[in-house]
Amino acid sequence: MTRFVDIEDMRQLVSLSGVAKFISQLVDYIEHDFRRWPEFDKTPRIASHSDIGVIELMPTADAELYGFKYVNGHPQNAFHNQLTVMAFGALAKTATGYPVLLSEFTLATALRTAATSVLGAKYLMRKDARQMAVIGNGAQSEFQIIGFHEVLGLTDFWLYDVDSAATEKLMGNLNACHGIRLHFCRSVEEAVAQADVITTITADKTNATIISSAQVKPGVHLNAVGGDCPGKTELAADILHHAEVYVEFTPQSRIEGEIQQMPADFAVTELWEVINGTRPGRSSVAAVTVFDSVGFAIEDFSALRLINDIATRHNIGRDIALVPSPKNPRDLYSLLVRPE
Amino acid sequence: MTRFVDIEDMRQLVSLSGVAKFISQLVDYIEHDFRRWPEFDKTPRIASHSDIGVIELMPTADAELYGFKYVNGHPQNAFHNQLTVMAFGALAKTATGYPVLLSEFTLATALRTAATSVLGAKYLMRKDARQMAVIGNGAQSEFQIIGFHEVLGLTDFWLYDVDSAATEKLMGNLNACHGIRLHFCRSVEEAVAQADVITTITADKTNATIISSAQVKPGVHLNAVGGDCPGKTELAADILHHAEVYVEFTPQSRIEGEIQQMPADFAVTELWEVINGTRPGRSSVAAVTVFDSVGFAIEDFSALRLINDIATRHNIGRDIALVPSPKNPRDLYSLLVRPE
16 A cells, blocks of 8 residues: 555644754755765656646656655746645655655645755855845745754844735744744845845746845855746846855756856856765855755655655555555456456 | 545446446547647656666646656566556646646556557558457456457457466456457467467567567558567567558657667657548558557546546545645645644
């Protein structure tokens, strides 16, 4: 049988430790997998684009497990009060192909995206950073804030969204969180004025310039999350020219990331190289670092591993008959017409 | 909610019409989709190879629906009494990314593979063909025979497998089928002697020569099903040199099909071109035709459509909470921590 984790199961699974501790565990799992990056079978995600959205498959595998995620991006869903991003994922045994886990991954995607941002900042931001601007206060913003506070000790979050209702929602959700101070801002300028870390996590599927070069002070770390598919960027190209730019998987980031604005030979460092010590991270206190994050399959793989580990340990979810268990594997016909 | 069709549901779904009529419906669905081939977003399947097997994702989409299948191939599973091929698939709305169906696809893969073979033969075999050799009597062989009998009126099936227990299993399963005559053969030579159609559907992951050129008489149609991944072929290259060769999706077939043995410019015709009338099929009664079938995503898409149509009409399967339905789509956090 294959274990199935639905939305309610995922709530239960995360509630065992709480959101903050879950993100912290996820940072550890992703860090572990990024450190052994060369062990993975890697490919840019496979995208199917339509006029109004994209549906993607994101597979990866190591010698033990194969994982993939289905995820969409449909900004216009928001106009119909629907989610713009939905996902589900599966984990199988590499040696047999047998699927062991099928899981909701909409909530998990928000959690793993925050965990990946935190992991990038753990290696790239200034150690004394405490203040973060959060530009874009949609569905993923709470997870970013909780993760940066829990794992990296950031305390002050300067919030801006073109729709102030989003900021109010965010403040309402996190106003009781001990140690987190939230500041409502009326402009990007106001939000970034104090920031050691600038997180951009907007939803528009356009080449936007959310942040201009003049707004980026020396020593800032840019956590660029929202620019994640062709034609969707958030940073002025000028910022990238003067920054140290880090990505997940270069072939995918050149298509989807902020660096789609740059020449094909624009120098970048893959984050895993910094984590396992083969390449340097931030070169100086005054350098501007950019984590041009688009989301890579290994992050989903790490999250699927964590979900599977917790679900197995606490028996969360239920068994489903996703694949047959015939008495004679060469006799599918009997299985179909004569139930055992 | 997303509809989930498990193994038992699929049994029920197919039993409404029986296997023969289900395959016949599936031929109609695949034919409909092949006829409008240019409307689909197409890509070769994305394979993750290990030393002992492969796991693949097979996506495609039209303006209305997006479909994909997960499928593995692990020949050594047979030594542990496990299935060598397992699959599941999903269907989503292209305009929103919302998943409408998640379905078992192990049984469905056997059914759609037979339906695709039947569709190829419908356009390529001699109209007076009645006799088929079936080389390889494993899990898919019953479905091939039922499909060729039901849709194309073939009556006599000459069966050979290196393991005679497989042939006995096949004969036991289909011996009560009215109008189907089964002939046990002790060699490939014996099986192909009478054959108008030769179906090769063996499981070995090697460059095997199941059929040699001398065994192929003028006018035969070769339904080459088993050669379907790099390093796995069944026909002598010499056969292909003297035959009219038809494939599903050329970029994928050059990697995976019998034509992986041939130069990159070896001439082939895509089956959909014959179906919609843009290219000729069989040139003469004496020509040898080969349908070098590897399995393409549109066939799975057609099967997912059929499964979804029947399941919806007869309310088969059950709703699962695969993706969330939040009151406020920008507030995943509340959905996670404060169940509605």
